Amino acid sequence: MCGIVGYIGVKSNPLEVVIEGLKQLEYRGYDSAGVAFIEDSKFRIYKEVGKISNLEAKVKNIDFSKVSNLAIGHTRWATHGGVTVPNAHPHISNSGEIILVHNGVIENYSVLKEMLVRKGYYFYSQTDTEVIVNLIEEHIKEDNTFEDAVILSVKELSGTFGLVISYLKEPDKLIAVRKGSPIVVGVGDNESIIASDINAIVKHTKNVIYLEDGEIAIVRKDDIKTKDFAGEDVKKDVFVVDWEIESLNKGNYPHYMLKEIFEQPVAIENCIRGRLLEDEGAVKLGGIAKLENYIHKIRKFVFIGCGTAYYAGMVGKYVMENIGGILTEVDYASEFRYRNPMVSPRDVVVAVSQSGETMDTLEALREAKRKGSITMGIVNVVGSTIAREAGMGIYIHAGPEIGVASTKAFTNMMVAIIMLSVFVGRRKRLGIFEGREIVSNLKKIPELVEYTLNTTNKITNDIAKEFYKSRNFLYLGRHYNYPIALEGALKLKEISYIHAEGYPAAEMKHGPIALIDENMPVVVIATKGSIYSKIISNIQEVKARGGKVISIVNEDDKEISKISDYVVTVPNTIEVLSPIINVIPLQLLAYHIATIKGLDVDKPRNLAKSVTVE
Ligand code: G6P
Numbered sequence: 001m002c003g004i005v006g007y008i009g010v011k012s013n014p015l016e017v018v019i020e021g022l023k024q025l026e027y028r029g030y031d032s033a034g035v036a037f038i039e040d041s042k043f044r045i046y047k048e049v050g051k052i053s054n055l056e057a058k059v060k061n062i063d064f065s066k067v068s069n070l071a072i073g074h075t076r077w078a079t080h081g082g083v084t085v086p087n088a089h090p091h092i093s094n095s096g097e098i099i100l101v102h103n104g105v106i107e108n109y110s111v112l113k114e115m116l117v118r119k120g121y122y123f124y125s126q127t128d129t130e131v132i133v134n135l136i137e138e139h140i141k142e143d144n145t146f147e148d149a150v151i152l153s154v155k156e157l158s159g160t161f162g163l164v165i166s167y168l169k170e171p172d173k174l175i176a177v178r179k180g181s182p183i184v185v186g187v188g189d190n191e192s193i194i195a196s197d198i199n200a201i202v203k204h205t206k207n208v209i210y211l212e213d214g215e216i217a218i219v220r221k222d223d224i225k226t227k228d229f230a231g232e233d234v235k236k237d238v239f240v241v242d243w244e245i246e247s248l249n250k251g252n253y254p255h256y257m258l259k260e261i262f263e264q265p266v267a268i269e270n271c272i273r274g275r276l277l278e279d280e281g282a283v284k285l286g287g288i289a290k291l292e293n294y295i296h297k298i299r300k301f302v303f304i305g306c307g308t309a310y311y312a313g314m315v316g317k318y319v320m321e322n323i324g325g326i327l328t329e330v331d332y333a334s335e336f337r338y339r340n341p342m343v344s345p346r347d348v349v350v351a352v353s354q355s356g357e358t359m360d361t362l363e364a365l366r367e368a369k370r371k372g373s374i375t376m377g378i379v380n381v382v383g384s385t386i387a388r389e390a391g392m393g394i395y396i397h398a399g400p401e402i403g404v405a406s407t408k409a410f411t412n413m414m415v416a417i418i419m420l421s422v423f424v425g426r427r428k429r430l431g432i433f434e435g436r437e438i439v440s441n442l443k444k445i446p447e448l449v450e451y452t453l454n455t456t457n458k459i460t461n462d463i464a465k466e467f468y469k470s471r472n473f474l475y476l477g478r479h480y481n482y483p484i485a486l487e488g489a490l491k492l493k494e495i496s497y498i499h500a501e502g503y504p505a506a507e508m509k510h511g512p513i514a515l516i517d518e519n520m521p522v523v524v525i526a527t528k529g530s531i532y533s534k535i536i537s538n539i540q541e542v543k544a545r546g547g548k549v550i551s552i553v554n555e556d557d558k559e560i561s562k563i564s565d566y567v568v569t570v571p572n573t574i575e576v577l578s579p580i581i582n583v584i585p586l587q588l589l590a591y592h593i594a595t596i597k598g599l600d601v602d603k604p605r606n607l608a609k610s611v612t613v614e
Pocket residue numbers: 306307308309352353354355356357358361404405406607608609610611
């Protein structure tokens with residue numbers, strides 16, 4: 001959750017690289033931040049509570065002429081210890097010679113702390129991290145080299161950790177360690193940058209090395225050596241990242257979230273490019289070609305994910321069963337991994353994740369592998385841990401997503417899942433004509449999404465002005481659009497702090513109907529489809545109890561428009577693709593409500609974009 005950055009190289013101001021990198025990672029956690037560098041043969045540390053900009057203001061007048069060629073930094077999302085300056089990273093050892101930043105959780109820190117206290121160490125913070133830095137110091141005192149002291153220490157730790165460590169006596173290197181928390185090393189020209197994800201690196205180099213669990217990297221400006229925790233050398237491949245730096249800026253948009261909402265047509269275009277075979281009514285997905293070998297043996301699909309990715313998986317259940325013709329389950333990754341799931345070598349477990357680093361999803365994937373299942377990933381970040389460990393997968397190609405509330409990654413996850421279902425369906429029960437219908441309509445989706453963005457932006461803003469003071473919202477949808485009701489409610493909760501619930505429209509009468517009165521806005525996804533007439537009855541039930549109905553309908557709709565208080569029209573498409581269109585006005589509605597309330601939509605309170613702790 002925390003973001004870490006380390007720089008070693010020839011730049012005259014290494015802090016600039018680190019602060020810039022921390023800003024790119026701020027979405028990982030943002031309750032406090034800190035940096036350290038060497039000046040006059042001493043570590044200098046600056047820490048601030050709040051956003052990186054607070055820290056930046058504090059360091060802007062430093063005279064960098066006397067400053068070292070290395071710096072490390074951290075943006076924190078508190079786990080152990082409150083949000084205070086002493087708890088912010090970097091943490092320094094008692095002698096002042098070792099310093100480090102940490103992402104993760106050390107589970108056995110209290111035992112280690114007691115041991116170190118007995119040896120005379122003093123602790124200045126309540127964090128688990130301070131234990132690591134003093135443990136390394138203790139091993140150095142025992143006459144081990146810096147590298148060996150790090151290896152000995154990390155072997156004593158249980159839990160998860162991504163670390164960047166600096167030792168005053170060896171300023172020509174930084175050591176990075178990974179167990180459970182991601183670490184990437186950028187290989188630059190006479191400079192190396194270590195970070196918890198590539199966003200902090202791509203401005204400087206697109207060549208990166210991903211550390212695996214149980215590996216350390218000894219990083220110099222012009223040399224990177226990797227080893228395992230046994231001290232054996234490990235040879236690593238250098239990946240080339242294809243993200244453009246411009247996509248990491250807000251451009252002319254006030255928020256990343258709005259930019260990412262408006263990027264959806266291009267993102268979907270990138271997701272489908274080269275993958276649709278119109279004549280054959282089929283799709284080409286190179287990353288899952290080997291699935292062909294098992295296709296007639298597959299018993300079921302299981303989509304696993306967290307948050308928004310889970311809802312994309314839920315759409316997957318409807319789509320895969322309908323057009324793939326295979327039994328499909330969907331599970332929260334955090335539940336799947338601990339409930340002894342019934343999966344076998346004939347089942348395909350699909351890990352859905354924007355970041356490819358979410359700890360619960362990663363561990364659920366590993367559990368599925370242990371049970372011998374076929375596994376695959378539907379992932380955005382190329383080279384991320386889930387992408388590497390899944391065995392096969394579909395990259396969704398949404399480009400970097402910075403806003404904490406996921407938007408373009410969600411739509412692209414749905415697009416990838418629909419393509420996966422066509423891939424499976426065309427080898428099973430889906431005929432060429434049905435396949436062609438889906439594929440040709442999918443091709444038109446970027447244009448329809450563009451149109452929807454342009455036609456629903458103002459109306460959702462007007463509706464937001466009416467309802468931003470509401471304390472509760474209900475979202476109703478059915479079938480393919482039930483998960484969209486859940487996602488709409490989640491977006492609103494995440495960024496506007498309004499309580500919202502998503503419900504299958506027909507279930508409303510079994511409980512939530514009791515909540516409906518004139519103060520309850522009810523958003524109903526009511527586009528044309530197999531259960532359109534049933535939705536009309538559900539709306540009547542809301543109206544009869546005084547609820548305010550905001551309907552998402554097709555442009556040629558007559559009936560629902562008449563009985564709704566507010567109507568948002570969206571273009572027609574085939575039913576299986578309707579969730580991709582219908583989620584757009586719900587994203588915009590949540591965005592407008594949050595901005596009218598003056599909230600920081602890109603960094604909602606208490607949330608982190610990439611949850612790499614359990
Ligand atoms: C966090 C984020 C959500 C995201 C979820 C899964 O909770 O705040 O927006 O949907 O993690 O993230 P992933 O990277 O696995 O898709």
